[in-house]
Structures are given as C-alpha cells and as structure tokens.
Amino acid sequence: MGTATEVTNSPEMTEAQNQAKKDVGAREEAAPAYVPATAEEHNSVLTGEDGELIDYKTLTWWQGGIVLIAETVSLGILSLPSVLATVGLVPGIVLILVMSFLSTYSGLVLAEFRNEYPFVQNFGDAVEVIGKSIGMGAVFQEVFGWAQVIFQVFVMGSHLLTWTICLNTLTNSSTCTIVWAVVGLAVFAVLNFPRTLKYTSYMSMASCLSITLAVLMTLGDVAVSRPIGSGSIEVARQLGFTGAFLAVTNIAIAFSSHSCFFSVIGEFKKPEDWPKALALLQIADTTLYLLAAIVIYVFVGPDVPSPALSAAGSKTMRKAIWGIAIPTIVIAGVIYGHVAAKYIFSRLFRNTKHMIRRTKLSGIAWIGIVVGIWALSMVIAESIPVFNSLLGLICALFASWFSYGLPGIFWLWMHYGNWFKDGKQTCKFVANVILFLTGFLICVLGLWASIESIANEKGTKPWTTPPKRWVIAGKYGASPSGDQRHLSSHLTKTNLRDENHKTSKDKSAGPVSNSSTDEVWLIQFADSVLFPEGGGQPSDYGSITPLSSTDATAIPIQFVERVGLRCVYHSPKPLDPGEKVRQEVDFQRRWDHMQQHTGQHLLSAVMNTHDNLNTLGWGMGKTGAMNYVDIPRKPSDAELQAIQARCNEIIRASFPITVETPEDAKVHKMPEDYDQSKGVVRVIRIGDIDRNTCCGTHLSQTSHISLILVHHGEPVHGKNYRLYFSVGDRAINLATASLGAMSSLSKLLSCKNTSEEIVQTVKTVQSSAADLKKREKKLLADIAEFEADAAKIKLQSTKSVWVHRADGNADFVKWVTVNVKDAVMTCGGVVVLATGDDGNSGQISVLGEKSAVAALVPKIKDVVMGVKGGGGGEKWQGKVTAWEKGNLKALKELVEGFRI
Incomplete structure (x- = not known):
C-alpha cells in the first residue's frame, strides 16, 4: 500500500532544516524529533496527499480561528465576573485588556518561532531546538513534550468533571456520578477518533455558538431580574498582594490555550494565515470576556458566583443555560484530547509509514491512545480528592510557561545578539522580558497558592456515588x-x-x-x-x-x-x-445560637458600609465564649465605636427579620452535597438593611438580639484582622464576668474598683516587678562571681571542680564561665556547671582543657541519659529536660572523682 505516490522535500523545508541544524550546532542524526529524514516522513505531519496518505493540512484560517475560540472560551470565561468582584470594576477591565494583549503577542511569537523552524509540532520540539545548543535537546524534548501531555490530560479531566456536574444538574436524577463520567468518556473519545482537526473545526462552530448564546442568555437574565445577593459594585478595591495576584492568575489562565497552538498551526493549509486566526480568537474571546465580566458583575454585584453561568435567577433558566453550554464543555476538551493523542502517536510511530497512512495498526493505535488518555483523565478526576486544587497547581506549573514564559524565551533565543539593534527591536525585547516575567510570577506564586490550598483542603473520598437524598x-x-x-x-x-x-x-x-x-x-x-x-x-x-x-x-x-x-x-x-x-x-442553647448568628448578620451588614471591612469569615464561639469575624484590615477605634453604636441602634428599632425561599435565589450558595433540585435556598432579610442567604436559625426581630458588644481584635492570616464580639445574653454574661473579675482584681491590688485605678495600680506593680527583676539579676551576677571565685580556689588543689545552683539560669552559667575561664585554662583543669533540681529542667556546661572535656562528656552522658547538647574543644553545653532523682548527686560524684 502507498507506493503510487512519491513526494520530495520543498526547497523551503530543506533550507529551514539546514538552518535549524546550523543554529543549534547539531549533527543530522541529532535533529529534533520531527525533522523529516526522508520525503515520506516529511509528509507525515507537514503535508498531505490524496488516497491512502492522511491529509493533515486541512484548516483554513477561519476554521483554525473557530477551533481556537472553542478551545479557549470554554471554562475560562466562567470565573471572570468573580474576578471583577475581587479587584473592582476598573482594575478588572484593565487586567483583562492587558492579559489579552500579552496572550496575543505571545501567540505571534510562537508563530514566528514555528516559521523559523517549520518542523516544530509541539512544545517538546520547540524547546528541544533551544536545548541542543547546550547539549540538552533530548532531555528538553522529553520533559516539555510530556509536560504538555500531562497538562492537557488534567484539563481533559476538568472538562469531564464539568460534564458530570452539568448532567447531574440537568437531569435531577440520582444516577451515580461515575455513570455520567463513563458516558462522558465515551462521548469525548468518539469525537476524538478523527485523526485531523478538520471535523473538529465544524464541531467547534457549534461550540462557539453555544458559549455565545449561554453568555448572552445569562446577561439578559441578570439584566432583567437581579438575582438574590445583588448589591452595589465597587470601581476599585484595596487588596493585598496575594488577592490581587490570584485575580491576575485567573485572567491569565482564561487566555492560556497556547499549549495547542503549534499543533493547530501544523494543520493550517497556509501557516502564514495564522495572524488572521489569532486575531479572530483574540477579538472574540476579549469581547466575550469583557461583556460577561462587566455586565454580570454590574447587575449581580459582589456576590457574583463562579462559574458565572450560575448567576441566572431561576432554576429553569440556569438549566437552560447549562444545557446550551454542553457543546463548549465537550468540544474544548476534545481539542485538548486531539493534541495530546497526536503527540503520543507521533512519538510511537515517527519515521514509519503509520504516521502518514491509514494502516490497520495506525487506526487501532490511534483509537487505543484516545480511549486510554480519556480513561486516564477520568481516573485522575474521580480518584484525586483535591482534584480542583491539583488542577490549579498543574495550570500554574505548565500553562504559565506555555502561554507566557516560553514564548518570551523563544524570542530572546531567536534574536540573541540583536536585542537592541533599533528602537522597534528594543520594544520587542522589553515585551518579551515582560512575557517571561509574567510566566515566572504566575508559576511561582500560583504554585504557592495552589499548594497552600491543597494543604488546607478537606478532600472527599474518591469514586463515591452520591447516596439517595431525603428532603428535610x-x-x-x-x-x-x-x-x-x-x-x-x-x-x-x-x-x-x-x-x-x-x-x-x-x-x-x-x-x-x-x-x-x-x-x-x-x-x-x-x-x-x-x-x-x-x-x-x-x-x-x-x-x-x-x-x-x-x-x-x-x-x-x-x-x-x-x-x-x-x-x-x-x-x-x-x-x-x-x-x-x-x-x-434544648431551647436555651438554641436561643443563644440564634442571638449570636443573627447578631453576626447585623454586624457584618453594618461593617460592610465601611470601606474594606467586608466579612471574610466568622466563627461562633463555644457556649459562653466570644465569637469572631475576619475582616481585611484593622478598624480604627472611631470606626469600632460607630459600628457598635449603629448595630445597637438597629436593635432598638426592632426591625423584622424574615426568611424567604425565592425561586431566583442563587444555588451556588449551597454546599456541594446539597441537592439543588429538591432543597431550597433560604434568604434572611433584616428589614431593608441586609438580605443574605443562610441555612442557620435566626430571631424574628432585631430587638430579640438585645445587645452587641465589640471586643478586642488581633491580626490573622497575614494582613487580615480578627474582631471578637458577643451578642445578647452571652454579651451580658461576659460583661458580668468581666466586672466580677475587676472587683476581685481590685481587692488583690488593694485599690478602688474602677478601670482607671486598676490600670494605674497594675502599671505600678509592673514597675516594681521590673525593678525587682533587675535586683534579682544583679544578685545572681554577684552569686555567679562568688561561685567563680570559689571554683578558682578549688582549682588550686584539684583539677576537676563541680558548681551547681538550683535557681541558676543561662545568664548564671555564662557569668560563671566568663569569670572562671582563664583560671581553668591556666591550670589545665575542668569545671562542670549545672542548674535546676530534681523534676525540673536544667543546663550542663563543661569548660576546660580539650582532652579533659573530651574524656568527661561521654561519662556525663552515661550518668544523665536524657541530656542533649553539643560543642567541642574547650567547651561543651547540654540541656536536661527533667533531672531524674539521683542524677545531680551522681554527676557531682563523677566530677569530683574525675582525674585528668
């Protein structure tokens, strides 16, 4: 089969191959994995012929652009409105535009690199070209080629997981999630059976249409009927570095489809048309990203969900939107599957006829690879309890380099020596350095955030089938x-x-x-x-x-x-x-919980009217203890007084507190294991002051809260602040206990029972205590000097001296050592100092002639089994966690009987 067609290398390809080998200084047999050695191999992935040969050159520029849109605008768009809620409207828009520019430019750089080296089909090939210049070509091919596959398999798993969630939501059935995963595996794999992207490009049209319609339906729904939780927008927000950077990372990942770019360019009929396809992609995704992010955030407010398609009001509308989004979920995953399978297939069959012809073996192998990688992606997604956080880690590790870091490196490598030849080249140099730094920062800080998330995450058991649920x-x-x-x-x-x-x-x-x-x-x-x-x-x-x-x-x-x-x-x-x-x-306990919980709603609502005092989290203290709320910064004393006064003013006004279960409540507020089709979302309203989703128990009017007391606070989690508070009867009990403690303290201090008097008396006591400590220290120093003098006298008659003081400390040991050191060295003896007594901790210090110290320390360790220490030469120090009975006596006998 296949002897009727004869092909030869084009002059352009031959020149490109020779240039590549010349640039990296490699022998012909050491060329990159996809440099064709024969005319037939040249056609394996670079050209196509009719008949039995597979035509890989099937995409026009607009078909390629559609494929890229389907690959890029899939899951990324779903998180952008929540990014605006994090950083504010204007910074969010600016970040989207900046990352759009960077991702566009990096796409052009990848095309420039492939134009320079047309045999490049993936990142493994590309980085191998650079690696050959330092003798690491083969290593780079393996590392970056398989890194690309690992990244794509994880993304495939993410699409498969989204498929199962979507099907569970749409069907309202109790069907096991694993069943939907197996169904999804079959669907994704079958759509990946074609060996080229030609048919995928047609499916991509449906994908583009589906995500566009889904976004437009969401925009229309939130504009007509503002969902529960909607509130005022913020033009800009003050954020710490971590929060701001994570927002940048989410936007960067939304534009990061570059791991597939080389493979898509490789299937263009005219690779020189790539800029047109890239322009179509970037205009489409940037427009959709801005529309979705701005409109959904403006109409929904700071509580905008992620994924954003869940921002729609009614359950029926949400189901319709998710149903329309199915092609996007599927096709984007299929494109990643195609690129991953193509790399594995090429590595298995390069330099063989199976690369270019539809042989029986190549067909079976392709199908086996496709099914295998989809099965692997399903196993990974279903088996790893912290899959979402691990996916974030993989994206930070790989997507950062594929989309930003490596394109910058490619340009710097291609133009080495000509970075500053003119103004235009200098600007490109700066742009590519920015690309590299962007990739580096996203990788490093993204890894840090993902690892921290994995460390703190409570993973669920893998391969679990959700049990049948009962409505409560x-x-x-x-x-x-x-x-x-x-x-x-x-x-x-x-x-x-x-x-x-x-x-x-x-x-x-x-x-x-x-x-x-x-x-x-x-x-x-x-x-x-x-x-x-x-x-x-x-x-x-x-x-x-x-x-x-x-x-x-x-x-x-x-x-x-x-x-x-x-x-x-x-x-x-x-x-x-x-x-x-x-x-x-137990209604007394219930009443206490309702007071604390309702009080927290009110306190958070009042604090939210102040700049950057929104509640990040809260915790109810155990019975009788204080509660806390975590907020982004420390409030001033004036703010705390105003917040407490406003809370108690609302309490006295006796506003009604009602519970609603509206149809348009946000299902994303529910816990993950909550059956959204059968349960309800409860919305707690405090007059016209606050309206929030919550599943707890609450009072019926603000007067039942009785009282809110704001206590002290402390920094937590870096720049955040934890503010303690108590409510109602608990606040009264805590205040009563505090007054009782003050009364007892005033009696102990023999002063009046007022806070000012107690504070002043405590300061006086502190001053006296500090003075006593100074005197104690001076006395201990005098005692140390006395002990040192006594040791010097003993050294005149014996070479081994024992010094012990039960109430001695590190300063005592240091002072004795300083005073006795010269005498010990002069006579060539040894002094052993010990502090502490039976049952308590203590120290041991051995000072003396080197040979004496070396001989005595092992004997000390035999006597005091728990001693831990170190040192060498003329001094050794050890620490005893607790002196055992008889240790000190035995140690004294050892030292006094030691002969040098």
Whole structure:
C-alpha cells in the first residue's frame, strides 16, 4: 500500500532544516524529533496527499480561528465576573485588556518561532531546538513534550468533571456520578477518533455558538431580574498582594490555550494565515470576556458566583443555560484530547509509514491512545480528592510557561545578539522580558497558592456515588424564626455508626455515648426540630422520647449532622424504623445560637458600609465564649465605636427579620452535597438593611438580639484582622464576668474598683516587678562571681571542680564561665556547671582543657541519659529536660572523682 505516490522535500523545508541544524550546532542524526529524514516522513505531519496518505493540512484560517475560540472560551470565561468582584470594576477591565494583549503577542511569537523552524509540532520540539545548543535537546524534548501531555490530560479531566456536574444538574436524577463520567468518556473519545482537526473545526462552530448564546442568555437574565445577593459594585478595591495576584492568575489562565497552538498551526493549509486566526480568537474571546465580566458583575454585584453561568435567577433558566453550554464543555476538551493523542502517536510511530497512512495498526493505535488518555483523565478526576486544587497547581506549573514564559524565551533565543539593534527591536525585547516575567510570577506564586490550598483542603473520598437524598421537611427546611421547641415525628431509618464515620464533633468532644456502650446510632426522622451543624452554627442539643414504647426514657442527643438533605441524629441508643418519638430541643442553647448568628448578620451588614471591612469569615464561639469575624484590615477605634453604636441602634428599632425561599435565589450558595433540585435556598432579610442567604436559625426581630458588644481584635492570616464580639445574653454574661473579675482584681491590688485605678495600680506593680527583676539579676551576677571565685580556689588543689545552683539560669552559667575561664585554662583543669533540681529542667556546661572535656562528656552522658547538647574543644553545653532523682548527686560524684 502507498507506493503510487512519491513526494520530495520543498526547497523551503530543506533550507529551514539546514538552518535549524546550523543554529543549534547539531549533527543530522541529532535533529529534533520531527525533522523529516526522508520525503515520506516529511509528509507525515507537514503535508498531505490524496488516497491512502492522511491529509493533515486541512484548516483554513477561519476554521483554525473557530477551533481556537472553542478551545479557549470554554471554562475560562466562567470565573471572570468573580474576578471583577475581587479587584473592582476598573482594575478588572484593565487586567483583562492587558492579559489579552500579552496572550496575543505571545501567540505571534510562537508563530514566528514555528516559521523559523517549520518542523516544530509541539512544545517538546520547540524547546528541544533551544536545548541542543547546550547539549540538552533530548532531555528538553522529553520533559516539555510530556509536560504538555500531562497538562492537557488534567484539563481533559476538568472538562469531564464539568460534564458530570452539568448532567447531574440537568437531569435531577440520582444516577451515580461515575455513570455520567463513563458516558462522558465515551462521548469525548468518539469525537476524538478523527485523526485531523478538520471535523473538529465544524464541531467547534457549534461550540462557539453555544458559549455565545449561554453568555448572552445569562446577561439578559441578570439584566432583567437581579438575582438574590445583588448589591452595589465597587470601581476599585484595596487588596493585598496575594488577592490581587490570584485575580491576575485567573485572567491569565482564561487566555492560556497556547499549549495547542503549534499543533493547530501544523494543520493550517497556509501557516502564514495564522495572524488572521489569532486575531479572530483574540477579538472574540476579549469581547466575550469583557461583556460577561462587566455586565454580570454590574447587575449581580459582589456576590457574583463562579462559574458565572450560575448567576441566572431561576432554576429553569440556569438549566437552560447549562444545557446550551454542553457543546463548549465537550468540544474544548476534545481539542485538548486531539493534541495530546497526536503527540503520543507521533512519538510511537515517527519515521514509519503509520504516521502518514491509514494502516490497520495506525487506526487501532490511534483509537487505543484516545480511549486510554480519556480513561486516564477520568481516573485522575474521580480518584484525586483535591482534584480542583491539583488542577490549579498543574495550570500554574505548565500553562504559565506555555502561554507566557516560553514564548518570551523563544524570542530572546531567536534574536540573541540583536536585542537592541533599533528602537522597534528594543520594544520587542522589553515585551518579551515582560512575557517571561509574567510566566515566572504566575508559576511561582500560583504554585504557592495552589499548594497552600491543597494543604488546607478537606478532600472527599474518591469514586463515591452520591447516596439517595431525603428532603428535610419541617423547621430545618423552612422555619422563619427557629422558635419551635418540640415535635412529634416517626423514625424512617437507623444504622449503627461505622467507626470510620468522623464528624467535626469527634475532633473536639468525641462521639455521644452512654455509660454502658460507646456505640453511636445514626437515626433519621420524617421531620426534625433539632437543627444540624451548618452555616457556621453548632448543632442543637435535645432529646428524643419514644411514644410507642414501654420505656419512655428520654434519649439525649448532643450532635445532629447534615448529610446532603438528610438530618441525621447521633444517638447512644437504637430505635426501630416507624417508631414514633417526641423530639425536644434544648431551647436555651438554641436561643443563644440564634442571638449570636443573627447578631453576626447585623454586624457584618453594618461593617460592610465601611470601606474594606467586608466579612471574610466568622466563627461562633463555644457556649459562653466570644465569637469572631475576619475582616481585611484593622478598624480604627472611631470606626469600632460607630459600628457598635449603629448595630445597637438597629436593635432598638426592632426591625423584622424574615426568611424567604425565592425561586431566583442563587444555588451556588449551597454546599456541594446539597441537592439543588429538591432543597431550597433560604434568604434572611433584616428589614431593608441586609438580605443574605443562610441555612442557620435566626430571631424574628432585631430587638430579640438585645445587645452587641465589640471586643478586642488581633491580626490573622497575614494582613487580615480578627474582631471578637458577643451578642445578647452571652454579651451580658461576659460583661458580668468581666466586672466580677475587676472587683476581685481590685481587692488583690488593694485599690478602688474602677478601670482607671486598676490600670494605674497594675502599671505600678509592673514597675516594681521590673525593678525587682533587675535586683534579682544583679544578685545572681554577684552569686555567679562568688561561685567563680570559689571554683578558682578549688582549682588550686584539684583539677576537676563541680558548681551547681538550683535557681541558676543561662545568664548564671555564662557569668560563671566568663569569670572562671582563664583560671581553668591556666591550670589545665575542668569545671562542670549545672542548674535546676530534681523534676525540673536544667543546663550542663563543661569548660576546660580539650582532652579533659573530651574524656568527661561521654561519662556525663552515661550518668544523665536524657541530656542533649553539643560543642567541642574547650567547651561543651547540654540541656536536661527533667533531672531524674539521683542524677545531680551522681554527676557531682563523677566530677569530683574525675582525674585528668
């Protein structure tokens, strides 16, 4: 097969090959992986003929542009509105335009490099050209070629994961996620079976149309009906370096499709048309990015979700938008799959007829490679608990270099020696240095952020099939005020808790247990009055009392867990399914939780009216303890006074607090395991002051909050600030306890019970204590001098001297050492100093003639087994964690009996 067609290298290709070899100083047999050695190999990936030969040159410039748009404008656009919410409107727009320019220029540089070396088909080939100049060509080919494949496989996994989420959302079924992943694997793989991008370019048209329609539908929906959580926009925001840089990274990644550029150029009929395709891509993606980011952020506000397609109001509209976006999710993944498969195929069959002809082996191998890499991407996505954070790490590690860093290096390498020959060249030099630095910074800081995220992330178990979910009716799902105290219900399910089933309660107090057994039973009811842990609020306490049993003893419940939409009671005793019970809540604990939680809503709403005091997170203190909110900066004393005064003013005004479950509530506010098709999103409204999604329990009016006290604060997490506060009865109890402590302190200090008097007296005591410390130090120095003099006298009659002081410290050891050193060296003896006493820590210092120190230290270690220290020559020092009984006596006998 295939003997009828004869081809020869074009003069241009021969010249390019010779130039490449000349530039890198390589022998012909050491040429890059894709430099054709024969005419037939030349046609393997660079030209095409009719008949049995595969035509790889199938794309016009507009088809290539469509492929690039489908590859680029897929998942990247979904995060940009939230970037504007992070940095502000104007900085966000500027960043998008700057990164658009940089990514456009880097695309032109890649084309320039390939025009210089037309045999380049991927980054492995490209970096090999540079590597040959330092004898590292083969190494660079392997490292960067397979790095490109690894990156693309992870991106494929991301698209497959998005596919499963999309299908679960659209179908509302309980079908296992793994089933959807297998279906997706089949769909993606089949679409990757064609060996060229010709057919993919037609599918890419559908992809471009789908993402455009999805974005336009989202824009129209948020413009007509502002979703829950919408609020004022910020033109600019003050951010720390990390937050600002992560925003830059998200935008940079949205433009970073360059890992496929070499392969796409390689399938152009006219590679010189590349600038047209690149212009089509950059005009399209920049326009869509700006439209989506600006309009969605302006109409939704700072609570804009990521992905942005979830910003639409109603569930029906969100489903319609996600349904329309399916081609984008699929086709972009297919393009990455094609490039990855093509690299592997080329590495397996280069220099063979299978590269250019449709042989049986090449067909089977291509299909096997495609199925294999898609199966691998599915395994990675489903098996790694922290896949999303790991994907971020992979993007930071590879996309930063493929899209920005390496293009800058390519230009600098191609034009080495001519960087400053004229003004235009100098400008290009600066631009490419900026490209390199951009890639370097995105890589380094992106790796840091991703590694920190992986370290802090709580991974879920891999290969899990979501269990069937039960809707929680009653007060957990819809209570406006959380004031119901008891409920009659029947049991639907009970299981013995597996010992591997861990909850947040196990980390602190451990599981609930009774005196006879440590077994914990997981019980579900048709309805629940006890609120499970969630929304920043601890679990309710209460009891369940069987109504149909002869034993009507109340069973204590001290932990209720939310699992999806199931409310699971942790009980020390089992009950039979169908049994009726009376549930009763510990209302004093519930009331305290409602006061703290509602108070936090109000405090955050008031702080949000001040510049850069938005709440980053909060925590409810254990019963009786202070709560906290984390904010971006430390507020001034005047701001704190104004915030506290405004909160208590609103409390006194007795504004109504209502709970709504609107259709247009944002589903992205739900936890990941929350069934969006069956559950509801609860929106808490405090008059016209605040409106926010929350699943906790709340009071019915602000007057029930009673009081908000803002306490002290402290820096946390770098530049952030943690502000402590308390609410209602808890605030009163804390204030009462503080006054009691002041009264007790005033009695101890023998002063008046006023804060000013106590502070002044404490300062006086501190001053006296400081004076006493100085005197103590002076006295210890005198004692050290005395001990040193005594040791000098002993050295006149014996060569080995023991000095011990139970209350000695490091200064004491130092002072004795300084005073006795000359005498020890003069007589050639040794002095051993020790501090501390039995049961306490202490020090050992050995000072003397080198041979004496070397001989004595091992003996000391034999006596004092726990001593740890070091040194050499004339001095050795050690530390004893705790002197054992008899150690000091034995050590004294050892030293005094030691002979030099």
